[in-house]
Amino acid sequence: MKVYTYSQARQxxxxxxxxxxxxxxxxxxxRDGRTYVVKQLEEEKSPLDVEGVNTNFTRGELNDIVREGRQRYDLNK
Structure with missing residues (x-):
C-alpha cells in the first residue's frame, strides 16, 4: 500500500x-505524523434488487398463471 504526503494527495x-x-x-x-486511510465505500444493495427475466408473457397471461396457482393451492380449504 502506498503512502502519500498531504501535498501529493491534494495535487x-x-x-x-x-x-x-x-x-x-x-x-x-x-507533516505532524498523523496518517489517514482512504478507502472506497461499498454500496449496500437490496437483496430484492434483482434483474428482471424476459418471459415474453403478456400481462394477461401472467395474471392467469397467478390466478390458476392461487386456485390450485387455496389455503382456505
Missing part, C-alpha cells in the same frame, strides 16, 4: 481515487 486527488479503486486503499500522511 493528484483524481489519480489517487483511481488507485483506491484498483488497490483498495491508500494512506495519506501529514
Amino acid at each position: 493528484n486527488l483524481a489519480q489517487l481515487l483511481d488507485e483506491v479503486k484498483k488497490d483498495g486503499e491508500i494512506r495519506i500522511k501529514r
Whole structure:
C-alpha cells in the first residue's frame, strides 16, 4: 500500500481515487505524523434488487398463471 504526503494527495486527488479503486486503499500522511486511510465505500444493495427475466408473457397471461396457482393451492380449504 502506498503512502502519500498531504501535498501529493491534494495535487493528484483524481489519480489517487483511481488507485483506491484498483488497490483498495491508500494512506495519506501529514507533516505532524498523523496518517489517514482512504478507502472506497461499498454500496449496500437490496437483496430484492434483482434483474428482471424476459418471459415474453403478456400481462394477461401472467395474471392467469397467478390466478390458476392461487386456485390450485387455496389455503382456505
